[in-house]
Amino acid sequence: MKILYFAWLRSKIGVPTETVDLPAEVATAGDLVEWLKTRSPRHAEALANSKVVKVAVNQEHVPYDHPIAATDEVALFPPVTGG
Amino acid sequence: MAIRVQAEDFDVGAEYAAFTAGRTSVGGVAMFVGLVRDIAGGEAVSAMTLEHYPGMTERQLEAIEEEARRRWPLDDVLVIHRHGRLEPGDRIVMVATASAHRDAAFESCRFLMDWLKTKAPFWKLEATPDGERWVEAKDSDDAAAARWAE
Numbered sequence: 001m002k003i004l005y006f007a008w009l010r011s012k013i014g015v016p017t018e019t020v021d022l023p024a025e026v027a028t029a030g031d032l033v034e035w036l037k038t039r040s041p042r043h044a045e046a047l048a049n050s051k052v053v054k055v056a057v058n059q060e061h062v063p064y065d066h067p068i069a070a071t072d073e074v075a076l077f078p079p080v081t082g083g
Numbered sequence: 084m085a086i087r088v089q090a091e092d093f094d095v096g097a098e099y100a101a102f103t104a105g106r107t108s109v110g111g112v113a114m115f116v117g118l119v120r121d122i123a124g125g126e127a128v129s130a131m132t133l134e135h136y137p138g139m140t141e142r143q144l145e146a147i148e149e150e151a152r153r154r155w156p157l158d159d160v161l162v163i164h165r166h167g168r169l170e171p172g173d174r175i176v177m178v179a180t181a182s183a184h185r186d187a188a189f190e191s192c193r194f195l196m197d198w199l200k201t202k203a204p205f206w207k208l209e210a211t212p213d214g215e216r217w218v219e220a221k222d223s224d225d226a227a228a229a230r231w232a233e
Contacts, residue, residue, distance in 0.1 A: 007134055007206035008217045059139035061202065075136060075204075079220030082133065082164065082205025083117055083176055083196055 001070050003036070005046075006077035009053065012046035022070060029055040030064030032074065052078050085160070086144040088135065090167040092174060102161050102179050109158050111185040113192035115178045121171035123218070126211045133166045133175070136204035140164070147198045151180070154194070155187040162195065164205065194231050201228040 004017045026035045033053055037044045047053055055062055056075040068074060087093075095116055103112060119131050148160045161179040169175060178195045182188040207218040 004136070006136055006204065007208070056136070056139055056204070059136070059142050061143075075139065077136070077204060078206065078217065080201065080204050081207045081218040081220050082135070082203050083200035083224075 001068070002073055003032075004073070004075040006075065008078055009046050009076055013042050022068075027067060028064060029057065029062055029066045029068055029074070032068055033064070033076070036076075047076070054079060085162070086141055086148060087163045088137075088140050088144070089163065089165060092165070093163050093177060095174070095177060098161065098163065098177060099179065102159065102181065106158060106181065108183060109181040110183045111188045112179055112181045113185070113188035114180075115176075115192055115196050116174055117176040117196075119169045119171050119173045119175060123209060123211075126213065128171060128209045128211055130168055130170050130210040131175075132168045132208040132210075134206045134208065135164075135166045139204050143203045144199065147195060147202060150198070151191045151195050155180075155182065155191040156184075157182050157187060157191055160191070160195070162199070164199070164203065166205070197224075197227040197231060200224045 001022055002017060002019050005013050005015065010016050026032050033047055033050060033055065037047045054077055055064065057066055057068055057072050059073065099114065103109060121128055144162050148162060151157065151160060158181040163177045165175055178192055180188045180191045201224055209216055209218055
């Protein structure tokens with residue numbers, strides 16, 4: 001699965017994108033955030049406060065209980081601040 | 084329908100002229116232009132860099148425009164949002180709505196800005212005397228978007 005990071009999540013994790021092989025038990029967006037925390041201390045720190053970690057699946061905002069599949073484009077980012 | 088996400092500046096007068104050219108059924112146009120301020124949270128801001136999520140940005144803006152057209156009788160909608168490095172006084176965003184009547188133009192223009200601020204994937208990085216800092220989302224922006232709930 002391809003994962004994209006934006007804004008301070010990108011700078012804290014240190015890469016704009018990464019490709020991961022998901023274990024079978026990772027079924028939802030929320031599961032993914034939890035699982036990503038275990039990848040490195042940088043991930044753990046960046047993703048510590050899930051209130052400010054938003055998820056998009058295939059370029060649509062989704063809640064944490066949204067299902068994910070290996071072919072999805074998943075993005076993690078802080079609350080948006082445009083306009 | 085026009086959604087544009089671009090690094091370049093835009094000319095508000097030229098955009099208005101193009102937006103209204105040849106339209107004789109339009110009774111009113113509402114426009115909003117957002118600018119970079121030189122102060123935020125009490126601190127001087129010397130520059131701002133707007134990051135976005137190419138692809139999702141356009142998709143979200145299109146969805147927001149579609150929602151505005153569903154709610155109000157609009158002749159046309161224009162949304163221009165810039166990305167990249169901007170300085171105080173620079174234009175960031177422009178929204179224009181055209182309708183036969185002013186209420187639809189005013190209300191939909193405000194709706195587009197309120198929804199854009201909470202749904203379009205843009206993030207602002209400010210340069211201040213203390214270094215760079217990411218702008219935090221405001222609860223007031225969420226409240227502004229929430230009042231349009233149906």
